[in-house]
Amino acid sequence: MKKLFAALLAAVAVSFAGGALADDKQDVAVTAAPAVTAPADAKVEVNPVAAPAALPVAAVEAAPAAEAAAPAPVPNKGDNAWLFIATALVIMMAVPGLALFYGGLVRAKNMLSVLLQVFAVFSLISVLWVLYGYSIAFTEGSAFFGSLDKVLLKGITPDSVAATFSKGVVISEFIYVAFQGAFAAITVALILGAFAERIKFSAVLLFSVLWFTFSYLPIAHMVWYWAGPDGYVSADAADKLNATAGFLFQKGALDFAGGTVVHINAAVAGLVGAFMVGKRIGFGRESFAPHSLTLTIVGASLLWVGWFGFNAGSALEANGTAALAFVNTWVATAAAAMSWLIAEWIIKGKPSGLGAASGAVAGMVAITPAAGFVGVVGAIVIGLLAGMVCLWGVNGLKRLLGADDSLDVFGVHGVGGILGAILTGVFASPSLGGSGVWDYVANKASDTYSISDQVIVQLTAVGTTVVWSAVVAFIAFKLVDMFIGLRVPEDEEREGLDITSHGESAYHN
16 A cells, blocks of 8 residues: 555656646647547537537537528538547447456456456446446546536437537537447446456446546646637637637647546556555465466457547548548557567567567557557557567566556556557657647647657646546555455355356356
């Protein structure tokens, strides 16, 4: 526990230091907003400057009388179709992809419990997303939370639209709701691997509700919420719209598809959980070898396929940026798999299937925040570094922390997410083949990209996410422990959660 508090204090220091430097060096430019920061939404209006910037993602309203002839934007069927496919791919990442990846890594007596935890949490968060999650994350409110204006998707109809990252281009709001909901659900499911094989099922569900509400939703709002591009028609208008955006969006943080919102956010919560739930019985003395690497590699392969929807879908359009994110996801994953495999071969004398699968996931994680911002060469470099750095994360760093992070959630998603978020600031530079940031007033890439300034902004986003998630997770775990307890009894843990928690087994001899 001392190590946990020390880590939290260090993270707080980094966050505040980065924030102070960011305020000094790089405020969000009045006329510049990230070209494709991440899934975001906006109210689409023919004359956005004349209307308030409230209620992003709403039905297209009638134009003022003076501009009555201007047609209202309508969704492009190709963009809509791509988002349908991308959303289904993200859902596939969780069930079956993540479930099989995690399930193969635990012992046979806990296989079913892990599958059920992932399945149930994904289902639970999907419902909560519709009830209130979408409204809190993607409506205008404060810099940290949205409003309750769209609770139960109030006001959303088949004709409602959401903005993309191109002026005058929209998609159907319902598919945007589903796409973002799939992100939220898999993020909470990612946490489960950190304390697998010893936590109560009821504790999993209650913790998921608390952490989703008070960590995922505000971080998503801080990073991804903005009023959309259409209102950026002048410096004054851009300044007003930036003021309504999320806290980290205002600072200029780049996160294409969830390096901070998904991976760092979940990984920090998982690490806190590993400390607070405690080590598995026999940890360090008994073998905890994966019971089925076959299923783990199948799960990793499904994750790789689904990740194309995760990253390329985050462009929100079937365009060149989506194609870039697709290619970057492909090559960064491959580079990381080979990097981990070769490094492991050199260090341990043999390359392993687990190493290849883990390396691939590390590459997917690291490229996520950068996918639509960096060039292909930058993606390859990020992948190569992710494989080696995350290999250290699940070996050297794990020993230093002393936590029983069962399935290396922090070593892969935390370390990989932090690495990717920082390197996004480096390789997004136009001088290194990246796209820079887009000036929506001038309708071109900004001419003043600074790698050092952007890296400071990225560090601020990382530090904010680490501290926020850790504090919320700590409080949530404490509350769960007080009311229902976190851990199953020792005899139930030894027998296995499949039988003791669910009354059934994954396998029958």
